[in-house]
Amino acid sequence: MNGCDLVVRSRRVVLPDGPRPAAVCVRGGRIVAIEEYDAVGGHDLGDVALLPGLVDTHVHVNEPGRTEWEGFASATRAALAGGVTTIVDMPLNSLPPTVNLDALAVKRVAATGQIHVDVGFWGGAVPGNAPDLPRLHAVGVFGFKAFLIDSGVPEFPPLDAAGLAAALDAVDALFVVHAEDPTEVTAPPTSRRYADFLASRPPAAERRAVGTVLDVARRTGGRVHILHLSAADALPLLARARAAGARVSAETCPHYLTLAADEVPDGATEFKCCPPIRGSDNRERLWAALAAGLVGCVVSDHSPCPAALKCGDTGDFAAAWGGIASVQLGLPVVWTAARRRGHPLADVVRWMATSPAALVGLRRKGRIAVGCDADLVAFDPDAPFTVDPAALHHRHPVTPYAGQVLTGVVRATWLRGMPVTPGGPPRGRLLDRRDE
Ligand SMILES: [Zn+2]
Numbered sequence: 093m094n095g096c097d098l099v100v101r102s103r104r105v106v107l108p109d110g111p112r113p114a115a116v117c118v119r120g121g122r123i124v125a126i127e128e129y130d131a132v133g134g135h136d137l138g139d140v141a142l143l144p145g146l147v148d149t150h151v152h153v154n155e156p157g158r159t160e161w162e163g164f165a166s167a168t169r170a171a172l173a174g175g176v177t178t179i180v181d182m183p184l185n186s187l188p189p190t191v192n193l194d195a196l197a198v199k200r201v202a203a204t205g206q207i208h209v210d211v212g213f214w215g216g217a218v219p220g221n222a223p224d225l226p227r228l229h230a231v232g233v234f235g236f237k238a239f240l241i242d243s244g245v246p247e248f249p250p251l252d253a254a255g256l257a258a259a260l261d262a263v264d265a266l267f268v269v270h271a272e273d274p275t276e277v278t279a280p281p282t283s284r285r286y287a288d289f290l291a292s293r294p295p296a297a298e299r300r301a302v303g304t305v306l307d308v309a310r311r312t313g314g315r316v317h318i319l320h321l322s323a324a325d326a327l328p329l330l331a332r333a334r335a336a337g338a339r340v341s342a343e344t345c346p347h348y349l350t351l352a353a354d355e356v357p358d359g360a361t362e363f364k365c366c367p368p369i370r371g372s373d374n375r376e377r378l379w380a381a382l383a384a385g386l387v388g389c390v391v392s393d394h395s396p397c398p399a400a401l402k403c404g405d406t407g408d409f410a411a412a413w414g415g416i417a418s419v420q421l422g423l424p425v426v427w428t429a430a431r432r433r434g435h436p437l438a439d440v441v442r443w444m445a446t447s448p449a450a451l452v453g454l455r456r457k458g459r460i461a462v463g464c465d466a467d468l469v470a471f472d473p474d475a476p477f478t479v480d481p482a483a484l485h486h487r488h489p490v491t492p493y494a495g496q497v498l499t500g501v502v503r504a505t506w507l508r509g510m511p512v513t514p515g516g517p518p519r520g521r522l523l524d525r526r527d528e
Contacts, residue, residue, distance in 0.1 A: 097118055098509050099115050100116045100135045102129075102137040102138070107461070108459050115131060122465060123463065126462065144445045144446070144467060145507070147452075147457050148180070148419055149180040151419055153203075161488070164206045167394065167419065170484060172507075175469040176422070177467035180452055181203075184237075184247070189247050193224070196228060200522055207518050208518045208519065212454070215237070216237055217267065219249055237269070238255075238270070239269075240271055240272065241272045257308045257311060261312055266451070269317070271298055276297035278291075282408050286363065298321065309340055315340075316339065318330065320391075322368060344390060345365075345393045346418055348369060348375065356369065359407020362416070362491060364416075389451055390440075392418045395415025396486055398488055401413040420486060423444065423502070437471075445457075452525075469504075470503040472501045477499075478498075
């Protein structure tokens with residue numbers, strides 16, 4: 093097409109109103125037209141689907157400070173390999189945590205020049221930093237993360253209900269909350285049995301914390317989002333709050349949708365995360381909530397650490413770091429399970445691209461539409477592969493999905509119209525809420 097830098101054609105372009113044959117025309121990094129499939133020449137994918145690049149709003153990059161756990165180069169290479177073209181980095185486990193202007197500046201410097209996908213930042217809300225929140229929001233963070241329970245790292249302490257209310261009062265911004273209530277959680281015993289760890293973090297901990305968050309949101313009028321929801325028992329509270337008009341949303345993660353507690357082998361600490369993976373009926377209720385739109389986003393909670401901290405040698409669930417690194421595998425993991433349940437690819441795109449972009453206000457991401465960034469992923473939805481940890485780009489390729497046969501392979505990716513590969517030069521940009 094005249095005047096376009098790039099045209100990508102596919103018989104299965106996943107557009108906001110559903111998939112159809114189309115040609116996507118790109119100029120200056122943006123989508124400028126969607127034409128009929130046969131109307132123009134260009135790069136033809138045939139039956140390989142064309143998706144908007146996924147948007148993963150829950151990634152722990154850990155750099156600087158814990159760069160031996162993960163870093164901007166390795167995390168964004170893994171993202172790119174997995175069809176994720178935008179990530180929003182969590183404010184902890186880096187040092188310093190992103191709780192004030194200086195810390196955000198340090199993060200931006202650390203990321204510059206080594207990111208393979210576009211990267212935005214969350215700020216952190218911790219005890220005593222309410223005055224920092226409006227300042228951080230003014231310079232472009234997409235919102236604030238808070239914990240209601242020990243975060244796992246001492247420099248990012250939790251808030252209580254009063255602290256969360258003070259934070260919401262300090263700035264009109266999106267607050268994303270790790271919702272487990274410490275009064276319902278016990279210290280797990282040293283054990284190789286997953287059931288012992290699971291029992292220490294019961295559904296009641298999530299239900300009670302979600303109740304607290306909803307209560308604070310009601311009192312302050314603030315905008316809140318429940319991170320990594322695992323316990324389906326919390327869903328009725330969310331449904332009631334939304335019916336009553338509360339500004340509340342929720343996400344879940346690939347592991348809660350596809351793994352189950354009774355399938356975790358003894359000592360398999362690669363399955364440990366917080367909140368924990370629960371039973372198979374809980375999992376089915378999460379799928380129902382996704383189908384009903386009560387849970388809108390599926391994001392990775394990519395949270396790696398060095399293999400030694402995962403305690404694979406002892407298999408002790410109490411001592412192991414809680415976190416599953418899946419930014420590279422989320423798309424095929426979710427798609428494999430979704431298609432088995434009869435969900436079309438368009439649903440996966442909504443959960444993993446469109447809704448997360450909308451959550452953080454990235455208006456030009458997460459959709460194939462005129463005016464959007466040309467972040468495009470050629471995805472072969474029928475191609476099977478076996479998960480090989482050696483093919484993972486993140487720093488410590490420990491994964492509970494090792495050996496699983498999944499369906500769906502990323503064949504090519506364009507970032508703002510540029511062809512990009514994990515082995516190529518880093519072409520990502522830092523994102524700022526104010527530019528959106
Ligand atoms: Zn997280």
